[in-house]
Amino acid sequence: MNHMIIIAQRVLTQLKGDRRFLTLYFIAPVLIIYFLKLLIDTLPHFVPVVNIAMPICAFIVHFLSFILCAILLIQERTRGTLERMLIAGYPKTSIIGGYTLGYFGLATLQSLIAFTESIWLFHLNYSFGTILYMFIVIWLLSVVSVMLGIFISTFAKHEAHVLPFIPLIILPSVFLTGLIIDSDKLPLWAEWLGDCLPIHYAINILNEINHADYQVIDTLADFAILIGYIFGLLFLASFTLKETE
């Protein structure tokens, strides 16, 4: 546990000095959500903004958290610091745990910023309880994205190796998970494929929350699956992170 905290502290200290990362991580979602606002303003008034804004906000957080975390961990490998950490005596589970812990705070802050902006820009009038549930969903998704980034990074030797995972994981999330169209209307195999992607469950919850008769119990399974993804990916990453050549 001590090692994990030391690594998390180092990750945060290091990122504090990395202005490029901080700009991308916090400013990019703010800008993209604003561009989304410009797009939505051009749509006819009968288009339900409520059904579009939050799922897209969730997708933006998902995409940026995944890609930036994956790249940063791969940089550890290409710079030789990952190998050095292992030889210095840090166990690989502590390295993964430390990264998770370090990004946990960042992911929370990023989802809070993106979420607050979406509420404000799209004039979404929700009760406090609804806002809280929505935030929890986006926050859980951002933590899943961090875990996915860490897991995918264990397969890559350099930054460019992450790129193939964008069309493999991120783009299908746009088409198959209910972000644009209801996934029930897709062929069964495509629907199943969409069901494998974590954002599907976040969008499910966000759509359900919009219903007037929403009860948390209706989406408990989706919440459980999102949490399951966090631990599942953590478990898988600890297996796939190689200690030796």
Place this chain on the structure above:
Amino acid sequence: MNAIEITNLSKQYGKILALDHMDLSVPEGMIYGIVGSNGAGKSTLIKAMVGSLRPTSGATKVLGLDPLKEKWELRKQIGYMPQSPALYDDLTAIENILFFGKAQSINNIEKVTDEILSFTELTTRANDKVGTFSGGMKKRVSLCCAMVHNPKILFLDEPTAAIDPHLKILLWQLFRKLAQSGVTIFLSTHQMDEVLLCDKVTILSNGKVLATDTPQKLIELGKTKLTLTINGIEKSTTIGSTPQNLASELQKSGLDPLISSVAIQTENIEEIILSIMNHREEGNKR
């Protein structure tokens, strides 16, 4: 007791045999150099010893421990300085050293860090970000990270590559001080002149050990040896390498005193090592 014992070690990457049935013994407390050109297998060998590489076959024992099976016990006792600095540019020198040092339980780590910063003459830059450092300073920070937990063996992969001669001298002074304090230093280099600074040297080529000896013994291979046969009696003399030395030696045996200088071409250590490599490689081809 030997600090390192390697028996029949091989590592295959696809069709490439990076380490070819290598045997090596490194006594404790010496500066042991591995010299060879790029791609000779130096880094692969070091990685096998620090437990970052799984050999295809053979046995490795470092301080009597298996680097893979007994890695936790071994990692407390070894320090590793990779070829690239492997530091965090956005952290200061002291933050980097403390981070790598905290992987092990060290008493008074702050005090130890201050001492090694002073030892490597980095105290004045301790709180500057490593990203602002020159290549030579990064090497010194990297060395500090490798030695902060007071290891028994230091593995240094090309520690003096791409740094200026002044810093190279400084680093070698540091290595010597460490060796005098009982630390075994195992380092790799492709700079042949550094062979002279080691206590013992192994010449490596294409993953094979070509020769292992002290630098002195290797130099002797290149000394100018004069052999004169006078009345059927052969007389050999080892002399200095200046043309005047040779002329004066020959004058003793009747060379016209008017000849004051006889020039010969002698090999330097780099040429000797390259010649050994070429000779062995030609032998292997046959």
